[in-house]
Amino acid sequence: MTTTALPGRIGIRVYGTPITQGSKTANRFGGGVRDDNAKTLKPWRNHVEAVAKDTCRYHETITGPVRIWVRFTFDRPREHYGTGRNSEVIKERFLHAQPTYKKDIDKLQRAVFDALTAAAVWADDGLVVDVRARKFYAHGHELALDEAGVDIVIEEIA
Template identity: 35%
Template sequence: MTAPTTPAAEALPHQGPAAGTTPLIIRVHGTPAGQGRVSFFGKGRAVHSNHKKLMPWRAAITDAARRELAYAFPADAARLVDGQPVPILLGAIAAEITVTVPKPKSAPKRLTSWPITRTSHDIDHHARAVLDALTHAQVWKDDAQVVEMTIRKVYPGEGIDALDRPGALIRIWPIPTEAVGR
């Protein structure tokens, strides 16, 4: 006897890259900054609350992504349409992001601990900074294409995918249409 098939059972969550799909892996070093609130000054002028830390971090992600795209997709990375770079990934995308933040001197040295202080930024702010930088790098047309995401925040050398110094390890891959269970 087989279990009844329900819509929820058919549409199982996607887990990792599909067979034969290699994720695009971007490793970037620098001091991570979360993308906090935006202050608006009228006439289209807006500034992020931590602009001085955020902009270098986003630039580092953009540069690392463009280098990786040029290596992974040499023919596509050079394509321009109307003078604008063509986004490499189209359709639904999954992302896995590990942000390695600096460990404060007050944190335990011999124990694995978690970055849960206000100075480590909210995890969703880190996600927004990374996704917006990847949009700027033309990895995809818009970060709305990311339909599945795992993000973690760790200290150097501690936890899954932690780098040896502050930065981020980003894996992205397209989700094939057949992976949604239809």
């Protein structure tokens, strides 16, 4: 966990594999709807919420408009690496690969935003008026983390 405190700006770093919010499915036995990936989503959201609460423990809950940057980093698939003595070396053709598989960036954002709301970082994620979200593989871009996780920067707009 890393914290950055600049006037009107909060930085939060959460390590772990980012999980999408998922789609809602009706409960077959009544009782409303649930996320179709609840078994993996709930621990991720709880982790983001806990780190956010700890990071923001000295901050008031934000009640005005915010700008947010989120950078998701994913572990590289095994096929991106060589074999044998090159098992830690990224193959040339994968050096600049982008994580374009099924992790929808909007669903990744939703999971993080809901966790930040639960942590009382802001009153509601409807306060977000400007967002920049990006996805990277670890060790593939200067903005990527060295391992899976998410960097979050929240800036209050006057």
